[in-house]
Amino acid sequence: MPVLDPISHALAAVVAGAHSGLTALGADPSAGTTWLLCIATVVAVVRLALLPLVVRGVRQAHAAARARPHLRKITERYRDRKDAESLRKMMAERRLVAAEHGVSRLGCLPLLLQLPIWLALYHLVADVAAGTPVGAMDAGLAASLGGATVLGVSLAGRGYLGAGGTHLAVVAGLAAVTAVVGYVTQRYLVATNVVTADLPEAVVSAQQLMPGVAAVGILGAGGVVPVALLAYWLINALWTLAQSAVVWRWFPTPGSPAALRQAA
Template sequence: MSLLEPISHALAAVLAATHDALTTLGADPTAGATWLLCVAAVVVVLRLALLPVVVHGVRQAHAGARARPHLRELSGRLGDRPDAEALRRHLEERRRVSDEHGVSRLGCLPVLLQLPVWLALYHLLSDVASGTAVGAMGPGLVSSLGAASILGVTLAGSGYLGGGPAHLAVVAGLAVTAAALSYVTQRHVVARNTLTEGMPEAVLSVQQLMPALSALGLLVAGGVVPVTLLAYWVCNSAWTLGQSVVIARWFPTPGTAAAAARG
């Protein structure tokens, strides 16, 4: 059993349960709209479950911003050629300052713990779109999802070309929407709520390129992944944009442009 399998099975149970619930309420069990709502429901459930990690990240960003001036002052007092004793005292003082401001020693570990969850969801949607049963998503449900369509384009379909104008319009529309949402989130929301003071020039340059590179990556991937995954990316990107706007508007990181705009 792989590390991702239990997570994939749990997410498959949410996907199947949502489909059953919608069908009970009268939705067409084979309709593309029904399955798109199921994918959106999985995204919502997962993002709600991960909110504690988001809250931790916001608190750590605030703590790091409060501690940064004091840590910079300590670095300035260290000198160019510190001896072993000076380094020891410096590290102790840094730990003290970090503890005072609530900076966690775990760093970004809680955020990294999300990666297996997102990988499991990616593999789940990819597998069921290719016709592979996963946990509660048995052969019947997998067949239903694969045959479901949007404007005549099946959720298992992929690629920009070869399926006619409708196919191109659906695939390109979903890919462009996901890419646009990602770009706007990173370039116009997250960037304004990121503390860049004291950052090396090279890091700043890479950071400025990331929104465009991320959007380009989604456009390229849009030509090879199933429509189901594109729909998931759109739903997930929309949630990320909304969540980022809420954080930047009401819980901005001190010292950022977002905090200055809030006053």
Template sequence: MSLLDPFSRALAAVLAATHDGLSALGLPADSALTWLLCIGAVVVLVRTALLPFTVHGVRQAHAASRARPHLREIADRYRGRTDADSVRQMIAERRAVSAEHGVSRLGCLPLLVQLPVWLTLYHLISDVARGSAVGAMGPALVASLGAASLLGVSLAGTGYLGGGPAHLAVVLGLALTAAALSYATQKFFVAPNTVLDGMPEAVATAHRLMPTLSAVGLVVAGGVVPVALLGYWVLSSTWTLAQSAVVMRWFPTPGTEAARRPA
């Protein structure tokens, strides 16, 4: 039994319950629209549940930005002083500045908490699309998802080639849509709201390359994952873009390009 099994079964129950509800409202049980709405419901539920961690992350980014000039000044003042007393005093001063500005020493904890959820959601959609029953998503529902088709392309189908021009168009269209959303999010909403001053050049370069790398990665992955998972990526990327736009517009990180833009 995997440590992620409880999360997986909980999300499977949401997926199954949403499908039952939509079917009761008259939507076709084996329709791609029905299943994409089910996946969308899971995305909304998960992302809404994770909003407190998002808010915490925004607050920590603001706190770190306010503390950064003071921490840089301390580093400059103690540069070259390697004796034990200087090191202890520098650490104490850094801790005092971090505490004053509210910088948590567990700043990465929200991300670590979210990772199991992302992994579970990814594997759940992937496993069900490949025909594996998971919790409340029993064989009948798995078969229903497998029978659903988007413009004639099965939600369980994979790969760019082998299914004809329509299959290629649908899969490539979904992959390019997810890639475009990811690129736009990183390029126009995350990058302008990220402080790069004082970061090592390698880190700054990685940040500048992130929009392209994320987009290319999605296009490459689009050729090996089920169509249902591509649908999930499009829906999840749409939420991420909207969320990032809200953060940049109304809660920009101090010292960034986004914060300097006129309101």
């Protein structure tokens, strides 16, 4: 994706820099563990860079939760008034309440800003694992990563079958652990930190299904993506688990099951 090239090249520089640093410290430049540490480094750099957006997202969730009861009262007060003037007044009152509690009209913009980075990182790992140079990850480094192995399994290898029992065990293990970590994060940390009282039943049902759907998706993707990308997904999922646990424990959304649990 040419539009993502500047981001991909910046991330490639991080991976190449991590590889150079680890090699300078005595790590084997072609070892699978060295490349796994490089992948972990780029995950850490990206997640730390995105931390301000995460903090903003948590603050916005709290602001929206504080404003929700007041917005509900306004909606109830204007429920049977459908004329243009009443609708104008209702929207003006809602904007006033939102401003009073610090609810941003930008909504999910912080999440949208993260998507190009995740897409660029996905393509970077997938392309380099396939031997395609990207920015600072030149042909030599791409070939090194593509030829690296972990437990005898190539980081460039794909699919569950066709490469022996060890390959199957490693790929299935990475996919299964990633799926479980993602399911636990979404089902027990993220979902319980969301206020669903005012949401339509269909939306609540969809939210309850998403952790399982995402887990099945990871298991399916495990059969087609490179092992290096599975390793990236697992490392990223573990970071998300830890980050979500911190928010769930110390910064729960007011009115959510997580907040009620902490107050009990």
